[in-house]
Amino acid sequence: MNKGALALLVHGGTENWSPQRWKSRFDAVCEGRPVLLLPDASFDPAEVHYAAVWKPHPGELAAFPNLRVIFNLGAGVDALMADRSLPNVPLVRVAVTDLTARMTEYVVLHVLMHHRQEPYLRESQRAKRWAPKSQWAAGAVTVGIMGLGTLGADAADVLKRLGFRVAGWSRNPKTVDGIECFHGEQQFEAFLQRTDILVCLLPLTPETRHILNRPMFEKLNRKSPLGAPVLINAGRGGLQNEADILQCLDDGTLGGASLDVYATEPLPVDSPFWAHPRVVLTPHNAADTDPDEISKYVAHQIERFEAGGALENVVDRNRGY
Amino acid sequence: MNKGALALLVHGGTENWSPQRWKSRFDAVCEGRPVLLLPDASFDPAEVHYAAVWKPHPGELAAFPNLRVIFNLGAGVDALMADRSLPNVPLVRVAVTDLTARMTEYVVLHVLMHHRQEPYLRESQRAKRWAPKSQWAAGAVTVGIMGLGTLGADAADVLKRLGFRVAGWSRNPKTVDGIECFHGEQQFEAFLQRTDILVCLLPLTPETRHILNRPMFEKLNRKSPLGAPVLINAGRGGLQNEADILQCLDDGTLGGASLDVYATEPLPVDSPFWAHPRVVLTPHNAADTDPDEISKYVAHQIERFEAGGALENVVDRNRGY
Numbered sequence: 346m347n348k349g350a351l352a353l354l355v356h357g358g359t360e361n362w363s364p365q366r367w368k369s370r371f372d373a374v375c376e377g378r379p380v381l382l383l384p385d386a387s388f389d390p391a392e393v394h395y396a397a398v399w400k401p402h403p404g405e406l407a408a409f410p411n412l413r414v415i416f417n418l419g420a421g422v423d424a425l426m427a428d429r430s431l432p433n434v435p436l437v438r439v440a441v442t443d444l445t446a447r448m449t450e451y452v453v454l455h456v457l458m459h460h461r462q463e464p465y466l467r468e469s470q471r472a473k474r475w476a477p478k479s480q481w482a483a484g485a486v487t488v489g490i491m492g493l494g495t496l497g498a499d500a501a502d503v504l505k506r507l508g509f510r511v512a513g514w515s516r517n518p519k520t521v522d523g524i525e526c527f528h529g530e531q532q533f534e535a536f537l538q539r540t541d542i543l544v545c546l547l548p549l550t551p552e553t554r555h556i557l558n559r560p561m562f563e564k565l566n567r568k569s570p571l572g573a574p575v576l577i578n579a580g581r582g583g584l585q586n587e588a589d590i591l592q593c594l595d596d597g598t599l600g601g602a603s604l605d606v607y608a609t610e611p612l613p614v615d616s617p618f619w620a621h622p623r624v625v626l627t628p629h630n631a632a633d634t635d636p637d638e639i640s641k642y643v644a645h646q647i648e649r650f651e652a653g654g655a656l657e658n659v660v661d662r663n664r665g666y
Numbered sequence: 667m668n669k670g671a672l673a674l675l676v677h678g679g680t681e682n683w684s685p686q687r688w689k690s691r692f693d694a695v696c697e698g699r700p701v702l703l704l705p706d707a708s709f710d711p712a713e714v715h716y717a718a719v720w721k722p723h724p725g726e727l728a729a730f731p732n733l734r735v736i737f738n739l740g741a742g743v744d745a746l747m748a749d750r751s752l753p754n755v756p757l758v759r760v761a762v763t764d765l766t767a768r769m770t771e772y773v774v775l776h777v778l779m780h781h782r783q784e785p786y787l788r789e790s791q792r793a794k795r796w797a798p799k800s801q802w803a804a805g806a807v808t809v810g811i812m813g814l815g816t817l818g819a820d821a822a823d824v825l826k827r828l829g830f831r832v833a834g835w836s837r838n839p840k841t842v843d844g845i846e847c848f849h850g851e852q853q854f855e856a857f858l859q860r861t862d863i864l865v866c867l868l869p870l871t872p873e874t875r876h877i878l879n880r881p882m883f884e885k886l887n888r889k890s891p892l893g894a895p896v897l898i899n900a901g902r903g904g905l906q907n908e909a910d911i912l913q914c915l916d917d918g919t920l921g922g923a924s925l926d927v928y929a930t931e932p933l934p935v936d937s938p939f940w941a942h943p944r945v946v947l948t949p950h951n952a953a954d955t956d957p958d959e960i961s962k963y964v965a966h967q968i969e970r971f972e973a974g975g976a977l978e979n980v981v982d983r984n985r986g987y
Contacts, residue, residue: 630801
């Protein structure tokens with residue numbers, strides 16, 4: 346065997362993300378390299394140098410004694426970081442243009458849905474009621490984005506182009522052209538106070554768990570042109586206190602919410618989110634990236650790594666993302 | 667009276683567009699000029715030099731013998747052009763940034779709703795069903811825009827930024843950066859054949875009446891990644907053959923439609939559009955512009971006209987827009 350094998354550990358996902366589909370994509374781009382779809386009894390775990398994973402079971406990666414790099418097939422690595430037996434090798438997360446573009450689509454769509462009163466207009470259609478309401482201009486609305494990495498900065502750019510005022514908040518200081526940037530705990534309240542539509546794209550870490558909670562919703566713009574501020578969470582379910590969201594929607598602290606992620610996924614059928622009239626719910630598909638793009642990205646990184654180059658988008662294990 | 671009076675003829679509209687609201691806005695920006703809200707028995711019609719109108723009744727404008735300019739408070743002048751007694755003075759339509767921005771919001775929102783399978787996702791939510799489907803990338807979808815004036819070009823620009831392929835069709839040749847431009851009857855079919863999501867922003871003229879009909883829907887991309895092509899009409903109701911749209915939605919020639927305008931408005935309660943599962947319906951509010959912006963625009967044009975300058979956005983009565 347000339348090249349170290351790549352093992353695929355893929356669990357869950359849509360038909361587009363089936364393990365067989367991943368294998369055919371990796372076979373196409375990993376010339377001369379064995380691609381193993383686990384479980385597979387016909388190979389020696391010591392031959393595996395790389396693993397490309399999607400929701401691997403805890404402990405599963407510890408089976409490979411000669412592992413050199415782990416590639417996560419999505420952007421969020423919180424589940425992997427929780428695996429205490431995770432081999433101490435570089436962990437790379439996906440950062441491809443396709444993923445960024447899809448997340449921007451989701452953010453722009455859901456910001457516009459709340460801005461343009463879609464829940465009200467659909468309700469009017471169901472009631473066969475012709476009842477246009479006054480519509481505020483985009484320039485009267487501030488979208489506040491939590492997380493100003495590749496995803497947050499790209500969504501901010503399109504929202505700005507549409508005329509929204511855009512504010513951003515991140516852990517460390519950042520500068521994004523045309524966007525009012527805030528950072529750290531000290532500037533969190535100032536960021537929240539001007540925010541009418543809050544978009545959360547943060548990674549899930551011990552520091553950000555349940556950051557979306559009642560005390561923070563209460564700090565959002567209380568004089569919003571929308572009536573009450575809106576929450577959009579396309580980060581991770583663990584970022585949100587779900588009981589707080591429901592109570593805040595019901596007492597008017599929040600005017601609406603778009604949720605793509607949940608504490609438990611798939612969302613249990615008895616969750617009150619399903620039938621809530623002010624919740625726009627999607628099944629964690631904000632940025633389902635094309636396997637073609639991701640497999641090419643991984644194959645390219647492996648080639649560069651074997652040629653002595655540096656890996657890109659390596660997770661900082663201290664930060665957790 | 668130093669300055670010629672401005673008469674307001676405003677019928678219909680939302681609370682934001684009430685005649686009183688218009689009068690207060692024009693009073694604020696027309697310094698030293700009488701602003702008359704019709705009907706008003708206390709003035710001499712001969713004193714009226716300017717009229718700012720929204721859905722005036724046929725014949726209503728013929729009452730002013732010294733009229734110099736008519737300002738239409740919206741972008742579409744088809745209803746005015748149908749008034750055979752319309753005084754033969756310059757007719758100016760609104761072209762303000764605010765109107766353009768709002769139309770772009772509408773177009774981007776509705777393109778994204780169909781692209782991101784919103785009707786399917788809302789149905790899944792109502793059924794409490796967690797069932798993500800594969801999602802095509804924006805680069806696999808062509809949005810075809812009919813009408814490449816200020817509105818069409820601006821919407822095209824944002825759609826391009828989101829990664830869509832964008833084609834445009836107009837009566838006369840146009841060039842828009844990054845957009846495949848078609849024009850005239852000869853290139854109409856080539857434009858339609860590549861279009862997955864058709865956006866209609868055409869003015870209503872005798873030539874464009876019922877241009878949105880079955881033979882043209884049948885020419886749209888039959889191999890669309892969306893399954894079947896989608897229609898978005900934010901121009902005028904007179905552009906669409908409504909029986910054809912319904913039949914094409916039911917036999918699969920169209921996969922969905924977003925309609926903001928109708929043959930009869932308000933849309934009659936017995937219209938099948940209201941309850942159609944593949945119709946996303948809005949009450950002609952795609953681009954309800956801020957009266958503040960429009961009144962400033964009209965006042966500014968009058969000042970320049972009285973100082974000997976040219977009027978902008980004057981309707982070509984032969985073209986009809």
